[in-house]
Amino acid sequence: MPNRPTPSPHAHPVDTAAFAAEWARVIATGYIGKHPTELDQQLAAATARLAAELHAPDPDVAAAEAVGRQLAVTHLISAAALAGTVELIIGRFEERIGCVRFDCQPAGDRRARLARLLGGLVAGHSEALRSRVQSEQARIHGAVDEARHRMMQAYQASETRFRTLFSTTPVGIVITTIDGRIIDTNPALTHMLGRTHRDLRGRSLASAGLPHDWPLPSHRASGGDRVRFEYPCQRADGSILWADVAASELLDNHSEPSVVYFIDDVTQIRTARQRLEHQATHDPLTGLMNRGSVLDQLSTAMADSDRPSLTVLYVDLDNFKAVNDTHGHHTGDTVLCVVAERLRAATRHDDVVGRLGGDEFLILLTGPADHTDQLTRLRHTLNTPATVNGHPIDIAASIGTATTRHGDPRTPEDILHAADIAMYRAKATSRDRITRSKDNGCIHHRPRPLFP
Secondary structure, eight states, X not given: OOOOOOOOTTSOOOOHHHHHHHHHXXXXXXXXXXXXXXXXXXXXXXXXHHHHHHHSSSXXXXXXXXXXXXXXXTTOOOHHHHHHHHHHHHHHHHHHHOOSSTTOOOHHHHHHHHHHHHHHHHHHHHHHHHHHHHHHXXXXXXXXXXXXXXXXXXXXXXXHHHHHHHHXXXXXXXXXXXXXXXXXXXXXXXXXXXXXXXHHTTSBTGGGTSOTTOOOOOEETTEEOEEEEEEEEEOTTSOEEEEEEEEEEEOOSXXXXXXXXXXXXXXXXXXXXHHHHHHHHBOTTTOSBOHHHHHHHHHHHHTOTTOOEEEEEEEEETTHHHHHHHHOHHHHHHHHHHHHHHHHHHSOTTSEEEEEETTEEEEEEOSSSOOHHHHHXXXXXXXXXXXXXXXXXXXXXXXXXXXXXXTOOSOHHHHHHHHHHHHHHHHHHTSSOEEEOSBSSSOBOOOXXXXX
């Protein structure tokens, strides 16, 4: 650094504080990251440094560049603030600072010096801004790369978790296009269906043993609806698998919409549920409907306006106690099963056959009120002797009938009671008879056996 001149005792004072204050007002539009007092001190130091270089025999432009860099570091980045600084230095610097010596350089030389220093200040400021921008760009690029790296790591971790879940879950998963073409399946599904992944991929649902008419989730702007249903599927060996299916539409911005089905094999659960339902409504020995189910059927039939009449048969086996006493209850149970099969064989598909308990059965005959031919066939079928456990067994029954028509005010229990009374009348007469109820849809008449 060249030696700076010592001010003459006759020199004007260098008013750096006043110029710095005016400079601070000019750059007030820029962003300054300093306290006003600290800024005034910095600008006063910059003013003094520029003044020293202006009056030096050999001005150091690098000092002006350092001042420019310092302004940029102070976050003076506004174009208006920089323009104001240039105008202030050009127009007011020499007037405010003055000349420290009476024998200083001529005015033209001072202006040339000032221009060189101002150029250095602007160059230093521009260089600092460029360096700052480059640094910011590098920082932004680094942040973007880091974010991209983290996103990729998160995506890969998510993909790994999905694939692990997809491959290890016991729930079958199949992903399809909207039109039902299989995109992907997991091992649980291939195991359920007895097929391989290669067999399934690219095929339609129907050709893979999965119903082609599965319900699809309806499209919504915010995503796909979810639907759930039970459906039968066909395994590779032809057997039926009942599936509890949950379906959801998959939507993203980079591929066509698809559908994911989550499939749980509920065949055993469904079979157990059906078995429990059957046990609740059927007689465990004969497999016929139990009393409650028969009465429900009777109630439904009485409320059906398409059935003008309905005949109820109350069947009670004759001398069944002797079968149990002579041959044992096991033989008696077998006889009851034989009777149940004969009653099924002697009735039509639409008729209802049930066991009330013990040796009592109930039959609901639909169709026309005249069932003479059907009753004849029923009596003949029942009266055929049977061989049970090596023992010849004669089978006979007393039957009471009651007929109800649409609009009959009686309850199902009333109808059953009427048929029961008719059965006891038949049994009291001579057994092995069929007797009509006295109360036949509120029409009273003398009872008579259908078959003497």
